[in-house]
Amino acid sequence: MKIDDLKIAYGKCVDTGALKKANEVDIEKAKTLLENAELDIDSLKDAQSLFEKKNNFGFLWANHYEIVRQLVAGILLFEKIISDNHKCLYAYICTKHKEWDIDWETIETMRLLRNGVHYEGRPISEEIWKSYKYKFEVYTKTFIKILRDKIKEMTGS
Numbered sequence: 281m282k283i284d285d286l287k288i289a290y291g292k293c294v295d296t297g298a299l300k301k302a303n304e305v306d307i308e309k310a311k312t313l314l315e316n317a318e319l320d321i322d323s324l325k326d327a328q329s330l331f332e333k334k335n336n337f338g339f340l341w342a343n344h345y346e347i348v349r350q351l352v353a354g355i356l357l358f359e360k361i362i363s364d365n366h367k368c369l370y371a372y373i374c375t376k377h378k379e380w381d382i383d384w385e386t387i388e389t390m391r392l393l394r395n396g397v398h399y400e401g402r403p404i405s406e407e408i409w410k411s412y413k414y415k416f417e418v419y420t421k422t423f424i425k426i427l428r429d430k431i432k433e434m435t436g437s
Contacts, residue, residue, distance in 0.1 A: 281392050286384040290375045293368035302360040307434055313354035314427050317347045321420065337409035338397040344416040345394040348387075351423035358430040366391050380422065386415055 284292075293299050324343055331340050352369050356362065359376075363369050370391065374384040390412065396402035 281389070283385055283388045283392070286371060286374055289367060289384075289388075290371040293363070293365065293371050298363050298365045298368040299372055300362050302357070302362050305360060305434065306357050307431065310354040310357045310427065310431060313350045313357075314424070314431065317350045317354075317420075317424070320347050320350075332406075332409075335406060337404035337406060338402075340409060341390075341404045341412075342394055342397050344413075344420070345390055348390065348416065348419050348423060351420065351427055354427045355423060355430060358434065380426065382419065382422070386412075387419070390416070 320343065324340070324347075328340060331337075349366055349369070352373060353362075356369060356372065361369075361372055363372070367388070370382075370384070370387045373380065374382055374387070393402075393404060393408070397404060
């Protein structure tokens with residue numbers, strides 16, 4: 281699995297037009313993405329030990345990844361940035377928001393392994409799951425806080 285250099289990846293995203301500017305901030309969509317992510321988190325809490333017991337780490341990986349993706353997409357709505365390309369969403373936050381301390385190689389590995397599960401049926405081993413489980417939790421909590429703060433700034437609630 282080869283991870284592109286962040287500067288090169290971001291440059292390609294800009295050059296190809298994969299990062300698009302929205303005309304306005306879609307607060308309602310951001311709220312819905314946050315609500316969906318929180319519902320997914322709550323559902324996974326109840327089911328996670330069952331899926332771990334059944335060694336269904338691909339399911340857990342894909343679902344935790346989707347939560348992270350929803351939250352990042354919601355955050356970037358406030359910056360009027362949209363992209364159908366997950367790689368470009370992550371390249372944008374890692375380039376423009378170094379203060380969030382999101383590691384490019386970690387989040388890109390999450391994306392690439394999720395794509396392997398989702399598109400190629402590749403399994404996730406217990407060892408890989410355990411090595412990233414905490415990272416998913418940290419990134420999820422970080423992005424929830426950022427998104428909640430942005431919603432609060434715009435709405436006052």
